[in-house]
Amino acid sequence: MSEWTGTFTARARFDPSKSDPRSICLFDTHPENRFTLFGMRSSTKERAMRELDQKDREILAILSKEARIPLKTLAGRIGLSRSATGERVANLEKSGVIRGYRADIGQIDSNIIRAMILVSLKRTPALGLLDELARHAEVRRVSSVSGQLDLIVEVEVPTIDRLNRLRNVLATHETVEDLTTAIVLRRDIERENA
Structure with missing residues (x-):
């Protein structure tokens, strides 16, 4: 040069x-x-718009497993100062990469029945169905999928009777064409978000 x-x-x-x-x-x-x-x-906006670098990815990997880690400990693990780490975390939050921190609740009762309700719809979008599902505390996750099925509804219920009542609510909804229930016998592999 x-x-x-x-x-x-x-x-x-x-x-x-x-x-x-x-x-x-x-x-x-x-x-x-x-x-x-x-x-x-x-500016903060320019930093938030940039692509994630290796340090950002390290922060995300650690926070996805330990959301309550003290900032000082996080900074030590990634090799940055506390203030630089705090600024990076704040930028990840402002840009929407980190959308929140949640408690990962383990199984409270060993008698809980887990099931997946596989739903085929008459038409999409299924107006009102997602609202109906959201009203039931037993519904843990609803995923829209491609292929022959339209929705996978993951539920945790205390009894088979409660599962049947939930199935009946779904089966009688005007947008549901067909549904199949699969009870989870055990989880052979379960990974945390990486």
Whole structure:
């Protein structure tokens, strides 16, 4: 790289094409005369819009397993200062990458019956069906899927009788064409989010 000396009038702008999200590009009147300065502070919005780097991914991996980890401990694990780590976490929250922190509730009662109700619909969208499902505390997850099925409804109920009552509510809904219930005998493999 040759050294350049002299003066020129330039305009500056944030350059998202650079690998360093803090880079600022300077242009003189010719596009080929382009200079990049590093270490300039970018706005919160610009930092939030950048792609995730390795440190961000490390933060997400740790927080997905230990959401209540103290910031000081998190910073030590990823090799950054507490303030830099806090800023990164705040940016991940502001940009919507981290949408919240939740309690992962384990099985409280060993007598709980888990089942999957596989639903085929007459038409989509199933107006009102998701609202109906949301009213039942036993419904743990509803997933829209492709293929012959339309919905997979995961439930946890205390008794077979309660499962049948929930099935009957779904079966009589105007948008449901058919449903099949599969009771979970055991979970052979269960992974935490990575």
